[in-house]
Amino acid sequence: MLLSIFLRLSSSEDQITPWVDLPPELVSLIANYLGLIDLLSLRGVCKDWRSAPSTATAEIESEPSAKPWFILYRETENCTLYDPNDKKSYSINFPELKDATCLASHQGWLLLLREGTIFFFCPFSRARIYLPLFPHQEISNHIAAFSCPPTSSECIVSIINRCDEYTIEIYVLKRGDTTWAKHSFERNKWNFGTIIGGIFYDKKETFYYLDNMSKTLTFSLKETKERNCTIYRIVTDAPDPKANCLPFYYQQSYFMDSGLQDWIELKDDVSISTCGAITPGHQCNILINSECIEASKGTANCQMKGIWIQPRFFQIPTTQSWLI
Template identity: 45%
Template sequence: MGFFHANEKEKVINRIMDSWMGDLSWKKFFLGSRARDEMAAREWSDLPCELLQSIADRLGLIEFLSFRGVCKDWNSASSTASAEIEALPSHEPWFLLYGENSECVLIAESGRKYTITIPELNGATCLASKQGWLLLLREGSMFFFCPFSRARIDLRGPFPHKAISDDHVAVFSSPPTSQDCVVCVVTKSDETHLKVHVIRRGDNAWTEMYTIGFASKIENAAYCNGAFYFFDDTDLMLYLGLENRRLTITKVRYTQSPKEKGIGLRFSTDFEKNDMKKRLGLAEGFPLSTCGTIVSGKNADKMVPYENTGNAKESGSRGLKGVWFQPRFHQIDQNHSW
């Protein structure tokens, strides 16, 4: 399927089967020594569909992606498992390092690294990340993209700017497959002012809603209860309600007890942020523009911050960028439009 490198594919079947053979429940498919001998003599790619489905159901996400790339029959047999992966409960985010070319580095929650090829990320900038979907901008075109399934959904209206500075922050209200999906992008117009751009699913053009004075750098963004929230590194908050289209600057007030009313959001703690950085294995101070994300929680959603630690191009890192995202596998109809 072109997702993993060729040298990785050579080990795919053996790794998949090692994972699968650890589960003794596979024996129910083999009734007696004669059946075992007959099955052992068959090619792996010629296994019965029901057996392939059972194997796919038992694989982790990375092994599952490799499984899908073996051949068309294995890909088809994995359809039920992919639906389950799409509906998985929230996990700690994984990290994707991209920007040099089509070759990217994927870092799983465990810290294990994988080299993958994603042509869609060559020359692109990730603006937002939510529930396994990335919002990408490349050469003036903006589109939603799922790194694992390679599903792509293009926005109809061209974005007003072909390039965006490192001070941008974006967020979308719901998955792009939802009828009520709204995208909001905040960019710097100058050192002290922000521009707010909004587009709804089905619209053919962006609406530049406001230009507002806001000198601080925005580090977190979220959508909750019909409104977009943008937070700086202090206690300032930019609030945009979709129903009344009212843009307000206010201060964050933290709830002191569960009885107090508030929005279900919280910031990542310093410990959580440092732990994430350790998993990247990058040198301290490494210049990297990073897109944050939202991780769903039981009592409150956690905001993983946007970060820009310096000008990557000037420091010789060749424009490397990163994005935190949740490991999901989204499938869409070929004729799906946003």
């Protein structure tokens, strides 16, 4: 497709214009109509073409009907990228993923934890935005969500952790903040299981966190004397017609149900943990929950990681930071 476009543009009865001499604005216009892989190929042609598509976003793969892509990796920079829409896979290096844990994935941005540092990362443009130091250097069983891309002045990040059966901690960071705000909630016993997904709903200014026992915890950002942190049970048929409805859809076993396990030929002695993502739906967003698939043989000789992601391309200024 990419080659045919350029052939049509460069062919003329009078003169053939070299591709490298195409005006930057024309290259950028072409880039906006390309899929992600073609876009990356275009950027690899020459220095001029690499700098031209600065606003390209590969929106083709961001339609509600498009399935998210999947990044499979171990504790190295060598990754495999799976496109379930075209049934294609690609080998690609993401050094930023080496020894990293993904906390959230939304609109093509990943929130990563690596060596005690938390930062936003767009794998396909290699754009990074570092966040202020998190209070805990070691994070385990934490789940995060953010409201919108980190380039927006409205971006809000929330990280939740269940310390024990009595305490839940929620850390919040708004764009421009230099420190994380900590909110701790204690009860005699929290009837809440393992946290497997999080999403932000802007109309209610509320974060929703789901567990593995069909419950959701809501955390409101509205200024009150005591932050509202409430747990609800999710039911498919509500007996009360006035019952609240979730403002999003969610898929709890997306990796297992997608058939990707067979595609990547996951062996019996391999365990994999996946980071879910938020993807666009026709009526509202869809939350793909994180999953942990243990080796069927009981002992894992290999531990792999996976990330669901919208294939988007974002190029940002070198001066871009969380504080600007």
